[in-house]
Amino acid sequence: MRIEKIELFHIKMPLKFTFKSSQTTLKHRETIIIKAIDELGNIGYGEVVAFNEPFYTDETLTYSKDILKNVYIPNVINKDMEHPFHIHLWSDPIYPMALAGLENALVDLYARRQKKSIMDVVFNEETNDSIYGGIALGDLDVESLIEQINLYIKHGYKRFKIKIKPEDGLNKLRAIREKFPHIQLLADANRSFKNGQIPMLKKIDELNLLCIEEPLYSGDFQAYKKLQEEMKTPICLDESIQTIEDLNTAIKLKVLKVVNIKVGRVGGLYYAREMIKLCRKNNIEYWIGSMLESGISKMLHVHLASLKDTYIPGDLSPSKRYFEKDLITPEITAENGIIIVPEGYGLGVEIDEDTIKDYTIDYKIIGGE
Known part of the structure; x- marks a missing residue:
């Protein structure tokens, strides 16, 4: 072409x-x-x-x-x-x-x-026809978090990611876990914990999280290696992994058990595919994140999340949660927390x-x- x-x-x-x-x-x-x-x-x-x-x-x-x-x-x-x-x-x-x-x-x-569909030209393997959505909640107060989780549980969602910071993150997670002992829960610290706050970070182990994402301010792989050796909660890296070389180094140093793959962050679908291959080869769990993006980019993540061996539901929820009007037709919707993967050519939706x-x-x- x-x-x-x-x-x-x-x-x-x-x-x-x-x-x-x-x-x-x-x-x-x-x-x-x-x-x-x-x-x-x-x-x-x-x-x-x-x-x-x-x-x-x-x-x-x-x-x-x-x-x-x-x-x-x-x-x-x-x-x-x-x-x-x-x-x-x-x-x-x-x-x-x-x-x-x-x-x-x-x-x-x-x-x-x-x-052909996007997945037909990127992956040559069977995929799921639908995926579970996941809810990512920002840095809200405890009452608002509990209210939001209650609302989305009623809509069929089972997996929740909470944005945390050292000042109040542990207390928020404890309150959520006490109120919702059975939900799938993970935390995203966005590199907010410094070395002196690691003892506080280790207390997260008591909360049975799926993983904790990007906890350390330094982003240093050796610090992550030491932390993962001392924590049972799986460490998930996101913005620390931008290249194949980053992921390969992290795997060799045993600094992570999970990686969040976002198409934009890693440089495209080609690099996302190569990272997934590397994860599969080395028994590293992967899941598909999202970037607070329009449906044009988010639909790529919906397609990637349809791979059968993803670790957890991604940060994928309906268009109407974020925007009055999205850029795709039909917009992304969920029924009982489940998103149908479109079957059309390319992205499978119209722009x-x-x-x-x-x-x-x-x-x-x-x-x-």
């Missing part, structure tokens, strides 16, 4: 609630939607899920936009490629979220062109360009001359 034109939509989507973690507070979600068009008029869409500030990784949305316009997109315009993964042969993944957004658009286009344009704050066309 040959890519003739790419359109960039810098969008700003208002959130239905203020999302808080130990690192940030968000009331809107800005991302970049990439629309790729080939010589036959086929179209594919991807999303760049970097944030405006470098609280999650060093890559910001400004950096993503610049490298897309000046390097990554010029590298693919009018270039013949047999498979979209060939983009990784000539693109340095120094900005993985930008590269992932472009690769995702090319994979969606390629799959639609081949009249609502009118809504994209409503949210657009900047627009750029590259190619097509």
Whole structure:
């Protein structure tokens, strides 16, 4: 296939609630939607899920936009490629979220062109037709957390991730576990615990968590190795694992038992697939996270979560939980906590360009001359 034109939509989507973690507070979600068009008029869409500030990784949305316009997109315009993964042969993944957004658009286009689903062109294996959703809750007070968990249990959800920080995280988790002894529960510390707070961190062992995600402020693998040796709760790494090399090193050092895989963070579906292969080879559990993203990117995670050996339900819940109007049709919905994996070509959903344009704050066309 040959890519003739790419359109960039810098969008700003208002959130239905203020999302808080130990690192940030968000009331809107800005991302970049990439629309790729080939010589036959086929179209594919991807999303760049970097944030405006470098609280999650060093890559910001400004950096993503610049490298897309000046390097990554010029590298693919009018270039013949047999498979979209060939983009990784000539693109340095120094900005993985930008590269992932472009690769995702090319994979969606390629799959639609081949009249296949995303999973058919990325994985050649049987997948589930539906997945359990999972609820990620921000840094809320205990009463609000218990209220939210009660609400989502009534809607069929069984797995909950709680954002925590050293000041009150342990007390929140204890209160939740006392109230809900049987739910699947995990904690995400977003690198908020310093070395002097490790004794407090170890007390989490009493709460029977599925895992604790990114607890240490330092992000140091040797510190994680020591901590995992002293804790029975599995350590899950997220933003510490950005490359295949990171994961391979972490496995060799035995610093983790679980890894959270997010397409944008790791540089695209190609790298996500290779990480999953490495996890399978080394008996490391993996599960599919999410990036507070629109349905264009979140649907990729729905597809990945349909793999039969994922560890736990991902951070995947209905579009309406986050946005008044998402960018896909149909939007992501859940019945009794279960999300149906779409069967159509590419992402399996249609893209609502009118809504994209409503949210657009900047627009750029590259190619097509």
